[in-house]
Amino acid sequence: MTTCQECKNFFPLEEDPNRGDCVQRVKDPRQEYYQAKPVNADDDASSCSSFQKKQQ
Numbered sequence: 001m002t003t004c005q006e007c008k009n010f011f012p013l014e015e016d017p018n019r020g021d022c023v024q025r026v027k028d029p030r031q032e033y034y035q036a037k038p039v040n041a042d043d044d045a046s047s048c049s050s051f052q053k054k055q056q
């Protein structure tokens, strides 16, 4: 299974690398910004349309 951990947008927490933030760049006609939401490292990413494979 592909998980958030393998995604470029996943940033693990220092105190608990099993949890982290999904940080994505959002663009709308007037501005561009980052949006973060809490996720787990082993959350299923196979149905996520924003998944991007992390380069090793």
Ligand code: SF4
Residues within 6 Å of the ligand: 003, 004, 007, 008, 009, 010, 021, 022, 023, 039, 043, 044, 045, 048, 049, 050, 051, 052
């Ligand atoms: S929720 Fe989607 S975009 Fe965010 S870290 Fe997981 S797979 Fe990546």
